[in-house]
Amino acid sequence: MRLRPVLADESDEPWALRWRHSEPRFRPTTDARLTALRRSVFEDALAAIKPGRPIKVTTYVFAECGRDADALHARLAANARDRGWIVHRERFTDHPLTLGQLCTRPQFNLACRHAGSGFIDGVLAAGRDAMPSTDEAYESYLRWLHRHYAFIAFLQPTIGGATWTDR
Template identity: 70%
Template sequence: MRLQPVPADELEESWLWWKPAEPRFRMTPDARLNALRRSVFGDAVAAVRPGRPIKVTTYVFAAPGVDVDATHTLLGQHARDRGWVVHREHFTDEPTGGPLPIRPQFNTACRRAGSGFVDGVLTTDRGAMPATDEAYEAYLRWLHRHNVFVAFLQRTIGGTAWIDQ
């Protein structure tokens, strides 16, 4: 878990009893959102009826140079390796060239999941998600209310799972 120091001016306003000489830390925004995503994932998987396979759809944000078909195939293989069933539909967005990328297909994938067609959306990494932390958190909270998740492809190096620490 990554931590960042809490600025002294925040301590003085909200924690009058706290000694300024003692450092206080909190999670970084990335660590907090990653913990929220993992919590949403755990709750959604726990809500799946025992014995029923987890169904996912794949989503790719196709930045320039990304082979979309190969990425969907890789995501599908990763899902099957975990024992998940891949839904026949997959979703792809391409950058529009504006200041913030628009992701209408991601919205559709989330609506399909929220409607019960799939249990989650499998994508490559955080880069495929909405750019701002606020928008990403809003999606995670919406998914949590609908008992569905977003999962990232686990990178492998030399055949072993590698997880960002």
């Protein structure tokens, strides 16, 4: 987990008690905190699924300029099948048309609504860059999905054809 130092003026303790900390204190970076939250949401959602019931996911792609959305959907579907998940027939793709639309992702919103409604258990995306651009919006999606026992998962990297896991 990535950490950043807590500066003396950022501390919540009264000034008179700060002398107790002779070693520097650290807190997680925003990215590390959101990664931990996503993993927690993922684990809680999987724990809520009845044992033996297949996990159903949909694929989501944020198709930036130059990206082949169909190929990425196929790669995500193959990754889901490798994990033993069932891929829902509906898939979601956002295409930014102008610079002003980089922040709006209506198809991602729809994919999350499908997950929250119980049609699927989760949304599989390529990575954090496909998620809403602001950390606050991404965190609110994660918390909303957590309340509905759904998750967001990212594509697992592969090395030499074998799935690599970061545990």
